[in-house]
Amino acid sequence: MPMVTRPEFLPGLPNWSRKTFFALGLAAICFGFAFPVLWLILTSLRPESGIYYVHRGTEFTLGNFKEVLGQERIVEAFINSAVISTLATVFSLLVTVSSGYMLSRFTGPAARIWFGTIYVFRCVPYISWVLPLYFVVQSWGIYDTYVGLLLPHIAVHICFFSWLMKGFFDGIDPSMEYAAMIDGCSRWGAFIRVAIPSALPAISALAVLCWLFTWNEFLFALILTGNRVPVITVVMAQFVTEMGLHWNLMAATAVMALLPAFLIALFGQKYVIRGLRI
Amino acid sequence: MFGEQQRFVLLLIAPAALLMLLFQVVPIVIGANASFRDWTLYNPKKIWVGLAHYHSVITDPAFLYVVLPNTFIFMIVSVLGALVTGLALALLLNRPFRGQKIVQTILLVPLMVAPVVAAIMVRWIFNDQFGIANVVLETIGLEGQPWLVQRWSAFCIIVLTDIWLWTPWFTLLLLAGLQSLPKEPFEAAAIDGTSAWRVFRYLTLPMLRPVIVVCVVIRAIDAFRTFDIVWTLTSGGPGRSTELFSLYAYVLAFLNLDLGRGSAAAITGGLIILVLGVVMYRVVDRVARA
Numbered sequence: 001m002p003m004v005t006r007p008e009f010l011p012g013l014p015n016w017s018r019k020t021f022f023a024l025g026l027a028a029i030c031f032g033f034a035f036p037v038l039w040l041i042l043t044s045l046r047p048e049s050g051i052y053y054v055h056r057g058t059e060f061t062l063g064n065f066k067e068v069l070g071q072e073r074i075v076e077a078f079i080n081s082a083v084i085s086t087l088a089t090v091f092s093l094l095v096t097v098s099s100g101y102m103l104s105r106f107t108g109p110a111a112r113i114w115f116g117t118i119y120v121f122r123c124v125p126y127i128s129w130v131l132p133l134y135f136v137v138q139s140w141g142i143y144d145t146y147v148g149l150l151l152p153h154i155a156v157h158i159c160f161f162s163w164l165m166k167g168f169f170d171g172i173d174p175s176m177e178y179a180a181m182i183d184g185c186s187r188w189g190a191f192i193r194v195a196i197p198s199a200l201p202a203i204s205a206l207a208v209l210c211w212l213f214t215w216n217e218f219l220f221a222l223i224l225t226g227n228r229v230p231v232i233t234v235v236m237a238q239f240v241t242e243m244g245l246h247w248n249l250m251a252a253t254a255v256m257a258l259l260p261a262f263l264i265a266l267f268g269q270k271y272v273i274r275g276l277r278i
Numbered sequence: 279m280f281g282e283q284q285r286f287v288l289l290l291i292a293p294a295a296l297l298m299l300l301f302q303v304v305p306i307v308i309g310a311n312a313s314f315r316d317w318t319l320y321n322p323k324k325i326w327v328g329l330a331h332y333h334s335v336i337t338d339p340a341f342l343y344v345v346l347p348n349t350f351i352f353m354i355v356s357v358l359g360a361l362v363t364g365l366a367l368a369l370l371l372n373r374p375f376r377g378q379k380i381v382q383t384i385l386l387v388p389l390m391v392a393p394v395v396a397a398i399m400v401r402w403i404f405n406d407q408f409g410i411a412n413v414v415l416e417t418i419g420l421e422g423q424p425w426l427v428q429r430w431s432a433f434c435i436i437v438l439t440d441i442w443l444w445t446p447w448f449t450l451l452l453l454a455g456l457q458s459l460p461k462e463p464f465e466a467a468a469i470d471g472t473s474a475w476r477v478f479r480y481l482t483l484p485m486l487r488p489v490i491v492v493c494v495v496i497r498a499i500d501a502f503r504t505f506d507i508v509w510t511l512t513s514g515g516p517g518r519s520t521e522l523f524s525l526y527a528y529v530l531a532f533l534n535l536d537l538g539r540g541s542a543a544a545i546t547g548g549l550i551i552l553v554l555g556v557v558m559y560r561v562v563d564r565v566a567r568a
């Protein structure tokens with residue numbers, strides 16, 4: 001068996017220059033990708049007097065973060081966003097794992113109808129149902145409350161995540177579940193004790209995505225909340241118009257909004273990559 | 279009434295179905311009802327007006343000649359852009375090199391950035407007085423531009439922001455796809471001394487096609503309803519020249535306070551994307567079976 005090598009990058013050049021080119025290219029791509037975030041972080045560390053010439057001067061400060069954290073509304077928005085994202089993740093997973101399992105393991109009219117429904121609702125633009133949803137949550141008395149934001153969030157994840165979850169379960173051999181059922185497990189037992197543990201990597205991936213999506217969501221929060229439940233994305237968007245000139249505070253808030261998402265994603269990256277094979 | 283298996287199947291989807299009924303079906307029905315009525319927020323008379331709202335939306339020149347073209351151009355360019363960049367990066371990450379993990383983490387950064395935050399960053403970079411883009415331009419002797427108040431530069435910036443935001447999504451799914459491809463054909467091609475381009479064109483691309491098609495469909499449907507980045511970057515301005523369909527419906531309903539017409543616009547857009555979605559689903563199905 002001959003050694004198989006991949007075709008080399010830029011085969012005409014000597015080894016060291018090829019490596020240098022490759023490294024330089026990589027560095028350029030990474031820099032280009034990370035630049036907006038780096039620039040934001042740099043801006044957030046500059047004093048108010050320095051932000052109009054962020055590219056000059058060497059004065060740095062953490063004062064922006066302090067000032068932002070001193071504003072009650074922003075702190076409240078952070079807490080609200082975190083609570084809603086976490087709750088939405090837990091409940092979304094509870095709902096979508098079982099619906100994805102159903103799509104994967106059963107054929108027949110029920111599964112076909114459910115899949116069709118999910119696909120159609122996945123296509124419906126948010127705006128088409130969030131506009132009237134405003135009236136629905138108002139008439140149920142849950143406008144501008146946790147519940148009123150949480151339930152629509154869970155509902156919106158159903159379509160996409162059931163679809164992903166179906167893919168994950170499709171990749172898991174069902175014979176283990178059949179074996180468990182022959183040994184006396186009920187259907188529920190087979191689902192909860194056999195299928196869910198083997199889908200755990202995929203479920204973790206979904207949890208990471210779900211948390212990020214909810215944390216980053218804007219349109220729902222904009223329409224379904226008012227003053228009582230401020231959410232970080234909405235507060236920031238209002239910031240741009242209200243405090244348009246305080247770019248240092250703006251940047252500090254944005255950096256803080258990025259931070260939890262970064263941590264979650266860094267921690268969850270390997271699950272996402274392993275879990276997202278469709 | 280039901281057998282044991284049917285009960286199990288129904289119970290599995292019952293919570294999901296209930297939530298969708300309450301928070302998607304009910305609002306859509308209410309919205310459809312409102313779209314046929316004279317339903318302004320300050321004076322909800324709820325008089326039946328038939329298709330008048332739809333007629334006024336479809337014949338609105340702003341909708342026909344600005345919003346719809348914008349939405350479709352945005353959808354096509356940003357999906358293609360993110361697909362090409364994402365595929366290139368996935369191919370790059372699929373070969374082992376030193377520091378591969380770090381590069382991968384950096385390239386996935388935009389996935390974690392909220393669209394609103396991304397829009398704020400971009401607004402700051404392209405700020406006409408203090409933004410770094412203009413500073414760089416002026417340093418090399420060019421004239422700075424008021425980027426976000428000119429129609430086409432604003433539109434390009436919106437599209438580029440969207441591509442930046444969604445490239446990692448393609449990278450991630452395509453990389454996962456690449457890593458699950460069988461190794462043998464590539465080894466055979468390497469033994470035959472096939473050029474890298476031919477390997478890509480005749481092996482990688484066809485085998486990756488199902489994943490690519492699914493990604494494109496999902497992303498295209500999402501791109502059609504983009505709201506956050508446009509709202510935060512330009513709010514549809516200058517004038518209404520960068521308005522996309524979601525913004526158009528939002529403005530009608532919540533700024534002009536005309537829920538009837540807003541709903542009609544939202545449903546018109548919904549129908550358009552539904553038809554597109556069904557067509558695309560057919561395409562996916564055919565590709566997946568081929």
